[in-house]
Amino acid sequence: MTPQDVPVALGSDHAGVALKATLIEALQAAGHPTFDMGTTGTESVDYPDFADAVAQAVMDGRARFGVLVCGTGIGISMAANRHAGIRCALVHDMTVARLSREHNDANVMAVGARVTGPEVALDALRAFLATPFAGGRHERRVRKLTPDWSPR
Template identity: 70%
Template structure:
């Protein structure tokens, strides 16, 4: 993972907390500034709050990318995608991480802590961060996902 100046926002519910800790440590070790938006303890919390917080940080420019984690990754990815500026993809492997950046210009990646092991998640996160958007034939499709359908990515 190549370090960047703009932070990477990260958030998880209680089920995703252990995987979030692993991912955060790897990001920091690689030199990425991290904006940790919680949760910070094992108490039961609601995943939409953390998906929304990460989405708002990315949409508002406080973070370049976002990482969200819950038990399955499904709920928190849905929560993040409620923000029209977010393209959050739930990934389970390196191929999904690469393709969602190349084809969809995803700006938030979601992981399911109960669905993926830490090593696979780390590899997928590294790939997500290192993969550029391919543009080209994918650009008009991504533009259709934008809040203003007339803007170009």
């Protein structure tokens, strides 16, 4: 991970609390400012609330990237992608994480705590943060996803 003061907002539902804590610890150790948008306990909560909070932090510029965790990563990624300007990729490994940045300019990464182990999630997070958007032929496609897109 390359910090360069890159702020990251993280959110999870009850199923993702432990993995989110692991990711926050690694981000902070690498020098990234982090925003924990909740939840903090294992009592059942609704994942869209935390996807919304992370998406808002990315959209308003408080965070450069977002990381979301739920049981499978599916629901929370769907919730995040409802927001204009959010390109949330559900990742299962470092290759998908790298390609989501390189080809799709993803700005939020989702992972499933029940299907992805902590070491794989950490590797994916490192790849996600270290990979720049390739631009070129991919720009046209990303523009079609987000009308007001601008590369960062």
